[in-house]
Amino acid sequence: MPPELSIVAGAVALPFAAAGVTPVVYRLVGDRTGYLGAVVALACFGLLGSQLGTRGVVSSSWVPSLDVSLRFYVDGWALLFALLASGIGALIFTYSARYMHEERNLARFYATMLAFMGSILGVALAADLIVVFLFWELTSLCSFVLIGHYTDERASQYAARMAMIVTVGGGLFLLAGLLLLSVAAGTVLDGSTFDLAAMLADADAVQAALREEGLFVPVLLSMGVAAGAKSAQVPLHFWLPNAMVAPTPVSAFLHSATMVKVGVYFVGRLRPLLGSPEWTLLFATVGLLTMTAGAMLAVVATDLKELLAYSTASHLGLMVAGFGFESVYGGEAGAFHLLNHALFKAPLFLVAGIVAHEVGTRRLDGLSGLWRDLPVTAVIAAITGLSMAGIPPFSGFYSKELLFEATYEAAHAAGGLTWLYPALAVFASVFTVLYSLRFLAIFVGDQPDAIASVPRPSASLVVPPGVLALATAVVSVSPQFAVDVIVQQAVDSTAAGTPEVHVGLPDHLSPPVAMSAVAIVGGVATYPAIDRIRAGTEEIVRARALRPCWWYDKLLMGVEETSPRLGDWIHNGLLRTYVTWSFVAASALVLSGYAATGEVMPATGEAAVTAAMALVLVVAVVAAVAVVIAPSHVAGVLSLSILGFMVAIFYILASAPDLALTQLVVETLVLLIFLLVIEQLPAFYADVNRWVIARDVGVSLFVGATAFLTVILSSPAASGDPTAIARYYATEAVPEAGGTNVVNVILVDFxxxxxxxxxxxxxxxxxxxxxxxxxxxxxxxx
Amino acid sequence: MTTIITKTTARIVVPIILVLAISLLLQGHNLPGGGFIGGVLTTVAFGLVYVAYGLDYLDVGVLGREVEPGTGVFEHRTVTAFQRLFVVGLAVVIGSGFGALAFDEPFLSQTFTIVEHVPIYHEIELATALVFDVGVYLVVVGVLLTILSVVGAE
Missing domain, CATH: 1.20.5 (Single alpha-helices involved in coiled-coils or other helix-helix interfaces)
Structure with missing residues (x-):
């Protein structure tokens, strides 16, 4: 069944429209604007939900001359992601209405959140490479604004800039990758095309074309960098923990449930197109490394949100690794975990927000025994936290089991070093269990005296995470239900064939079950020694060279220190410096362009120079020399005018009356302006350095030679026929535009x-x- | 620069230049000329007035209005008028482009029609491009005069 264009486009456009009216709404209803966002998100959820089960492309033309259109591809994978974003969005908006109560700049906050949700839906549904890129960058932009919500705080500024540089920098790689992809696809599908759906339909041919042109590895790497930057994969994961300075709803929505999953989503999308041994090597390795590094860093974390941030990076690594494996289980692990992670991580963030909001601190060390005062929150945290740890029968267990299965299959098939894959996965899972228990520990035990009494959180803070925890519980009890509703369709879209997904509690001992057992038992058994493990891990991760943040700071500081030094050369406030640099640079670029294209030999032909022209040109040259050696400003200006008027006469002789007229009037105007300012100019500047004179002469000759060469190269041979376009202008000017002055007709009409x-x-x-x-x-x- | 010779010359020459500039603008479609050339020439005319008589002359001498002494160049009525001129020019240009959209043609499409049996001229060609050219003219005049007056005031 094909999807409906109006519904899909409406779901994407609605949040943007709502973002537009948000400032007005905010002025009317104030804090309650959050509920408007919830209604909009719910409407999108409903619209997209009605498309469940459909599959196909709908498009409406946007830039037909470039073959760019607003093309939406609806299938299980797109719908899974879009429904998650809008559904969680509705809950987050409800939560924000209470949580962001009495904050400043709320109109901007809600408008950006809404625009962000629209962009996410756009990324999920777009099937045109240009549109994908557009929405992808929009999510980065919204994230920048939201991370920097507290505009006065240095930490916010730092984190927002870091997120911007990393994710938008990754976006540039995406652009490069998409363009290369469209170039290669253009050879298979007819003409240059940006149609992702068409490429996916003909995946094998496109991949063959990519390989033939030697573009496969560059495309793969660009996509890898783009997805890695967005989805916080090692070594570009460092922006995510810093982004936690944003308000908690933002962290829950953007930095756990949706935006950071855009990279994962796109990896899943491209999997049928680019799947290959190289693909596995890149994504499985990066994913598993991220999973391990994230889990270790989460164990070291001292702040609730920091722990969750590193854990998010770790779980994103799990999904990327899942999609990296070519086996059926890999795709299942990635798609199913995308759902599970969104359902358990968003409420965990909201729980962290409740704790921060009610207790007033997020430091792990000072918190314990909160279950007495926050019983409902504790239950929510227990369900979702155990799911995060991957303890059976909670939802995270099933998807992690699929990943273990995928790593085991890959290692079993290839042998050798690939046994590191399952080993790494188990190792990371031990740490996952550790930090999950560490998180849950804040709710058990005795309440320290420092936390006297904790007020009850209001219902609108507890209900949104409660709903998500309920969803997690449903998936936990009946995973096959979730598979049937949507995950199966999503897996179909990310895999080449149509695999059947079966999940459930294991009934016999298999290698993946053993791996799970090792991870869980290992985690629980070592938990009493967590302080020593933390200290040991800290030693490793605090090493300077291993911290990407340190490299980022170094790089940025290096740039900041180098630019003022260059500034003295290039930007010293003197007009002649600017002229020198821009002219020399432009000329050098032009010449290298000629050299690169091999166009260095001018067209041969007789130059039709009459005696009159020669005379005019000689006078012009004499005037030019006179300008340079003129003893006074008046003499210089007049010589310059002579030069200009000679050029005008030359135009007349070359039968170009319009040019001549323009030259004459401009020359007159320049003379007039000189008359205005001439009295203000100093009569004597200074004795100039010989080197400066030599440099100026050199620059002038260089620029002059470039201009000369350009004229020679670009003008057609005098004896040759006029080009097709020149003929078109000349013949069509009267019938098409009704003007006999071709120059003017070109200017105002053609x-x-x-x-x-x-x-x-x-x-x-x-x-x-x-x-x-x-x-x-x-x-x-x- | 405000000698008697300059003033007298300007008095005679400026009207001629202005008429010439307008005619260049109007005939541009079929003969040498057009919005840009006309605009620069008009600027020359005003520049000459400015050099010979000063910035206040347009207000005091031509329009017969009072000028408050001591107003800065940016608040000067003539200069703000120049600035408004190029905004209007841009609006005319863009507006003429959108006009085509109303007839389901691409942005900035131009057309023309020939009106016959007109007294004296017998036939006149009316081109939409002229509207566009007038916009060009206004922008050029506005920008150049703004620059000229502001730089000149320094």
Whole structure:
């Protein structure tokens, strides 16, 4: 059954529309704007839910000349992700209405959250590479705004900038990868195409074309970097813990349930297209390393949200690794865990938010025995926390079991070093159990005296995580139900064939079951020694060279220190420096362009120079020399005018009256402006350095030679026929545009859009002059 | 620069330049000329007035209004008028582009029609491109005069 375009497009557009009216709504209803967001998210959830079971592409044309269209691909995988985003979104908005009570800048907060939700739905459903990129970057942008919610705090600024640099930098890799992909796909599917759905339909042919053109590995790596940056994979995971300075609803929504999963989602999307041994090597390795590193860092964490952040990175690694394996189990692990993780991690964040909100601290060391005051919250935390640990029969267990199965299958098939895969997975799982228990420990035991009385959280804080915990419980009790409803369809979309997913509690001992047992027993058995493990792990992860954050700071500081040094050379406030650099750089670029294309030999042909032209040109050259050696400004300006008027006469001789007219009036205007300012110019500057003169002469000759070469190369041979486009302009000017002045017809009719652009340039130049002169007394003083 | 010679010359020359500029603008579609050339030429005319008589002349001498002494160049009525001029110009240009959309044509499409049996001229060609060209003219005049007056005031 094909999906309905209006419903799908409506679900994506609705949040954006709501974001637009949010400031007005906020002015009317204040704090309760959060409920508007919840209603919008619920509406999207309903719209998308009605499409459950459909599969296909719907599109509406956007930029037909570039073959870009608003194309949406609806299948189980897209719907799973989109439904998660909108469903969790509804709960988060409800939670925010209470949690963000009396915060500042709420209109911006809700508008950005809504826009973010629209972008996520866009990424999930888009099937056009350009549209995918657009929404992908929009999510990064919204994340930047939301992380930096507390605009005055340095930590927020630092974290927001870091997230921006890492995720948008990754986005550039995505752009490169997508363009390469479309180039390769263009050879198979007819013409250059951005249609992801068509590529997926013909996956084998596209992959063969990629390999043939030698683009397979570059595409794979670009996609790997893009997904890794977005989904916090090692070594680009460091932005995620820093992003925890954002308000808790943001952490729960963006940095655990949705945005960080965009990378995972896209890996799953591309799996049928790029699946290969190289794919497995890259994603299984990176995923398992992230899973291990994240789990170890989570054990070391001292803050509730920091623990959850590293744990999120670890679980994202699990999903990426799952998709990395080519076996059926891999895809199942990835898709099923995406669902499970969203259902248990978002409520855990909300629980952390409740603890912070009611108790006033998020430090793990100071918290224990909270179950007495927060019983409902403790139950929610228990269900979801045990699911995070992967303890049977909680939901996380089933998907982790699938990953163990995938690693075991891969190792069993390939042997050798690939046995490291299951070993790493088990090792990471031991740490997962450890930190999950550490998290739950805040609810058990005796309540320390420092926490006197904890107020009851209000219902709108407890209900959203409660609903999610209930969902986790449902999946835990009946995993096959979740599979039947949506996971099976999602797995179908991420795998090449149509595998049957079966999950449930194990009934006999198999290698994956043994692996689970080792992980759980290992974790529980070592828990009493957690302090020593923490200290030992801390030794490892605190090593400077192993901390990407340190490298990031170094890099950024290096850039910040180097730029002012370069500034003295390039940006020293002297107009002639700017002119020198820009002219030399432009000329060098132009020349290297000619060299690269091999266009260094000018077209041969007789230059039709008459005696009159030669005379005019000679006068012009003499005037040019006179400008340079002129003893006074007046003489210089007049010589310059002579030069200009000679050029105008040359145009007349070359029968270009429009050019000549323009040259004449501009020359007159320039002369007039010189008359205005000439009295203000100093009569004597300074004795100039010989080296400076030599440099200026060199630059002038270089630029002049480049311009000369360009003219020679670009003008058609005098004897040759006019080009097709020149002929078109000449013959069509009268019948098409009704004008006999071809130059003017080109300017205002055939190429009016260019003229429009030039008018903007003129306007911007005028505004710049205004601003420069207005600001000259307010600028920096050096 | 405000000598008698300059003033007298400007008095005679400026009207001629202005008429020439307008005619260049209007005939641009079929003969040498157009919005840009007309605009620069108009700027030259105003620049000449400015050099010969000063910035206040347009207000005081031509329009017969009072000018408060001591207003800065940015608040000067003439200069704000120049600034408004290029905004209007941009609006005309973009508006002329959107006009085509109403007839289901791409942005900035132009067309023309020939009106016959007009007295004196016999036939006149009316091109939508002229609207666009007038916009170009306004932008060029506005920007150049703004720059000229602000720089000149320094």
């Amino acid at each position: 190429r009016a859009f260019d003229t429009l652009g030039e008018l903007f340039v003129i306007t911007v130049a005028g505004l710049s002059v205004l601003v420069l002169i207005t600001m000259r007394n307010r600028g920096e003083t050096k």
